[in-house]
Amino acid sequence: MSTDSLSNMVANIGTNRDKRTHNVFGFEFVNQMELEAAYQSNWIARRIVDKPNEDALREWRTFNGKQAKDIANEERRLGVQQAYLDTCCWADLYGGAALLMVTGQDLSEPLDLKKIKKGDLKNLVVLDRWDIQPTEFNLTDPLKPNWMLPEYYMMVNGEQRIHYSHIIRRTGARLPRRMRMFEQGWGDSRLRRCMSDLRDVVATKGGIASLVLEANVDTIKVKGLKAALASAQCDSVTERYRMFGMMKSLVNLGLLDADSEEYERNSISFSGLSQIMEQFMVWTAGAAEMPVTELWGQSAAGLSSTGEGDLKTYHGTIKGKQDGQMRLDLEALDKVLIRSALGDYPDDIEFEWNPLAQTSGIEQAQEDLAMAQADGIYLETGVIRQSHAMRRIQASSTYAITDEQIAAQEKLEKDQDNAEQFEDFGASLPGFSVSETISSQQGADGEKEKEAKGS
Incomplete structure (x- = not known):
């Protein structure tokens, strides 16, 4: 083995005897059931998935122009805000989700925007990546908008073919192209990327809780105890110390023979455990791309620390999500939504995100x-x-x-x-x-x- 980094034959640094040279990254796969179990049973997992999307969409958006009120009424009628929030959450949980636009047109044919009249958008159906199966990928025509993406989708255990133009597709975290094709065009689960650190922090918390129950261990030294337990007096010896434990618990009183018995209490030290837990909390927050104050709901630590810097950084991350894929998704939806609200699509209509903070x-x-x-x-x-x-x-x-x-x-x-x-x-x-x-x-x-x- 040869490397172009620092090596030292005497100290075994950079050689094949160096333990660090055998560290390699491998693919970590988490199945659907474990993701759902973590989301259902652990509040940290739910917070990692839900909070960034809820913060990004809580204040929603505002359209400009004279007909903004009509568009807002159409959004309330269809529940657009809640439907898109669910789509974003399932995309971050599973790696992909879709929002199906039901307009009355044949789902197996391309959506014709010119035929959409006022009130034609009937419903919005939220689907996660396990509800639909992509088929017929476009790998030959890079000029089409679905390049490297499916041409059609099939409902799982169903026969209805759905053309991609009827679907607002939401992917999870970014993946390399070959990994994305392995995932059938979907992205990565944002929760999956935090699972290793999430397991560590939950296991650490559980271990600390178990130590609390074993904080004090009582020890009684008895001369000839081994022989007594091996004799016919075993039951009476066991009963004698069982009664000792009961008396100590009920009346806080212990009775021992001064000549043959010696009592000792051993206490476990908890110093340093809080620092270990805090480091796991910081590590998990970094994996979730959230400040510790937002993920764990704790106030900023340190003298004269208000947490405004962390909040500003977090809001910058949320703003990036809004102006990135969220805006692209909603602009694709608005081509149908606005026509359904107004009967046509004005050229000067656009929306702006409302401020994140009150x-x-x-x-x-x-x-x-x-x-x-x-x-x-x-x-x-x-x-x-x-x-x-x-x-x-x-x-x-x-x-x-x-x-x-x-x-x-x-x-x-x-x-x-x-x-x-x-x-x-x-x-x-x-x-x-x-x-x-x-x-x-x-x-x-x-x-x-x-x-x-x-x-």
């Missing part, structure tokens, strides 16, 4: 002040109009501004634009008066209104 009253007041000052500057410089500021304030639900009020303001702004265009046009023509033109137009409109009322 702000305090003082922080909210400071944020509102900063936004109001920014809006004032933008209004003065002409970057935005009053209707734009009203629509943003309406979306934040700070004030009860109605759509009718916004529409009236937009009409007023449009009339002002028309008046400015008349003035610019009139300045270029001799003898043209904008005020006379507007007055004559208003008079004509009044005469038409009177004729309409008379008829």
Whole structure:
């Protein structure tokens, strides 16, 4: 064996006699039943799977535009937030999950977005990777959106073929390409990557709990005990010390022969066990990609430590999940959801994630002040109009501004634009008066209104 690292023949460093040279990584496979058992019976396993997804989707999202309320109503009707949360959790538990969109179209044929009308999205069905079987992988056409992915899915123990366009596919943790093909295109379970450390921390906790029960061991030294136990007096000797234990437990009193018996209590030392447990907790939190404070629910340790740094790092990780695969999944779903809510798909519609953390009253007041000052500057410089500021304030639900009020303001702004265009046009023509033109137009409109009322 030869290596290009440090070697020392005398100390056996870097040679085949060095124990470290025989350390190799191997594949660790955890079956479905063990994952489900851990998720069902251990709260840490459930927290590793559920908490990141719950934190990412708890505050949900907000659409922009005039029809945002209609889209939000459609989301509530279909339970989109809960359905997608379940899909993300099962993907992290099993390595993959899917969200089936039931639109009334033939599931075995490609989904036709042009045929989706208002109310066509009937239901969203959550499936994990063990509910459906991928078939007919696309390994020949890299131009299609399902390159290296299945063309169809089959329900387990069923005969219904489902085209991939009807499914929002959610994978687990990233895998190399060859391992991903071994897993039939799915990802890795995020819980599986923590199982080794999770077993260690649970076993350590159980071992410490067992030691507590054996914290004190009573020992009685008796001369000739071996011979007495081998004789016919064995039962009487056993009964004698059984009674000793009962008396010590009931009345905290022990009676011994001063000449032939000697009592001794041995106590187990627990020093150092807490440090070992804390290191296992840190290691498990690292495997779960979560701060210790979030995974274990404990307050930040150390003088003047508030945990804000850990929380900021954790929120950065959650934000990465939101702007990554979660956004891609929801944008694919929105192609059907928005058409089902509105009847068409506006080009200018988009959504933004709501803030992850709830702000305090003082922080909210400071944020509102900063936004109001920014809006004032933008209004003065002409970057935005009053209707734009009203629509943003309406979306934040700070004030009860109605759509009718916004529409009236937009009409007023449009009339002002028309008046400015008349003035610019009139300045270029001799003898043209904008005020006379507007007055004559208003008079004509009044005469038409009177004729309409008379008829």
